[in-house]
Amino acid sequence: MFTRKLITIVGVLLLALSTNAQMTTINVGGANRSMLVYAPTGIQANRPLVISMHGLNQDITYQKNQTKWELVADTAKFVVVYPAGESNSWDISGMKDINFILAIIESMVTKYSIDRSRVYLSGFSMGGMLTYHAASNIADKIAAFAPVSSMLFNSIHNNSRPIPIIHTHGDADDVFPYDQKLLDYFAGWRTKLKCPTTAVVVKSNGYTTSTWSPCDCNTKYVLVTLAGKGHWPSNDVTYNSSVGIWNFVKKYTNSTNCVTGLPVVNLTAPANNSTFTSPATVNLTATASDPDGTISKVEFYNGTTKLGEDASSPYSYTWTNVAKGTYTITAVATDNAGNKTTSTAIMVKVNVAQGPYNGVVHQIPGTIQVEEYDLGGNGVAYSDDSPGSAVTPVVNYRTDEDVDIETCTDAGGGYNLGFAIAGEWLEYTVNVATSGNYKLDLRVACNGDGRTLSLDMDGTAVANNIAIPNTGAWQTWTTTSVNNVPLTVGQHVLRITVGATSYINLNYVAFSSVITGLGSEDERGMTLSPNPFTSEGLMIGKEGAFKYHITDMKGVLVEKGQGENQQAVGIHLAPGIYLLSVKSESGVLVQKIIRQ
DSSP states (O other): OHHHHHHHHHHHHHHHHHHHEEEEEEEETTEEEEEEEEOOTTOOSSOOEEEEEOOTTOOHHHHHHHHOHHHHHHHHTOEEEEEOOGGGOOOSSSSHHHHHHHHHHHHHHHHHOOOGGGEEEEEETHHHHHHHHHHTTOTTTOSEEEEESOOOSSOOOOOSSOOOEEEEEETTOSSSOSSHHHHHHHHHHHHHTTOOSSOEEEEETTEEEEEEOSOGGGOOEEEEEETTOOSSOOBSSSOBHHHHHHHHHTTOOTTOOOOOSSOEEEEEESOTTEEEESSEEEEEEEEEEOTTSOEEEEEEEETTEEEEEESSSSEEEEEEEEOSEEEEEEEEEEETTOOEEEOOOEEEEEEOOSBOGGGOOEEESEEEETTOOOBSOBTTTEEOSSSSOOSSSOOSSSTTSOSOEEEOOSTTOOEEEOSOOTTOEEEEEEEESSOEEEEEEEEEEOSSSSEEEEEEETTEEEEEEEEEOOOSSTTOOEEEEEEEEEEOSEEEEEEEEEOSSOOOEEEEEEEEOOEESOOOTTTSOEEEESSSBOTTOEEEEEEEEEEEEEEETTSOEEEEEEEEEEEEEOTTOOSEEEEEEEEETTEEEEEEEEEO
């Protein structure tokens, strides 16, 4: 009976842990990156974040099962993220996964309001290599580092501030042998951190803790040696690595301010995640200082490619003719003693000039699929308040943009706009065939009241605060219509803006039923009957010659032809809703028709 109760209690605990762990995806540099996020129930704002990275050819599940950070997080109340390396590997020499780590931090700030000054980074094997790589690149973003069973195969120790490090390693490790090469690598960090040459050694049952302290700014370098253990993160009764790491890192923040003798450099422009239009001119500026000397130069880099340098303050470089792409920019300051410091990286995105998606101008009358918004990027062709997509998993459509696109279950499938926030907007290059008053149909879904949309053309309102009905679910679709929308002939830019209340799903908008050059309903000399119609077709009655074409609600041409006096059309159409356009000497008629 006791065993059954114990199993039940453990099962409930594991179920609770799995319930609070959620897979999510963020877009980093145009790539969709996955991570498992665990947040204890009732987590408050300003709590720490631990990022735990798997080894080569391992995955999130392996790392989670080996480290079991959730058990520590539930007691200490912090957020845990297990990121996934691309192809179960990590970039340990470039900025790709450094930028992933930075994006994770920003995502957790947004979602859980974590404390930026208490972000801790740990990783096993190749994940530990990335931990050391991050220590040389983003020390100002991480409060403490905790690599396990790893080392980098270089002598780079380029941290921009004094950092606390706890390293865990088995003395029987057969992947990263516990030999002099490994110990020399550790010693390189201690030299850089200005630690004492002699450690305080404490031997325990199954492990030994060696502490070099105080290092610069009262930090520490700690080496935990696991007796007889191989290449694995220890979580047995002799030593639990996650508990040991937490008890060390929790004492530190990255807000320590002390003089290190190293130069200090910060990029001041452009702002992180700035966007430009190609061919772009990007003005890079930086500030730099040195506590015990002078600055010799500041170099500006795109990734590992040097763009230019400036030897005098204010430090700047003008980068010209920048093509479409996403770029990682850093500044490197060198002082008179040859010491170097690299700034925190920023991301800039260069988009093509605004223009129609796929080069196809939307025709009015006709249907505009909402996901076919213009090219040009965030702030130019659309406005979205957060980078990447809020949709999980991310839909494989225009993944280099920030618009939240979902798979649509409405008739006809395709995609729809989701997670639309108040004030966000999208623009479409359109061509209006004829001036006049149009009927506007919006295909919408909404689980809430008080939502509105507005439309303007070239900055002039054409339909304000259109009330969006509450359909009761985010994929329950209905059509809401507005009559007498005034449009003028020619090419324009249409903007759709979300009203004061957030969250509307939008599938498409359709413009129809404009009469130009014709008289009133009784005078136009044209009949369409019956409508709705069956397989016998719809009869167009019009004196004289005319041309016609029929499109579906996605704007795809399904039938065209010509007639004189009368013509049966739509005989072979599948059941559905279509737009019929009839053109004659006396004008143009666009009408919604229904095939039953």
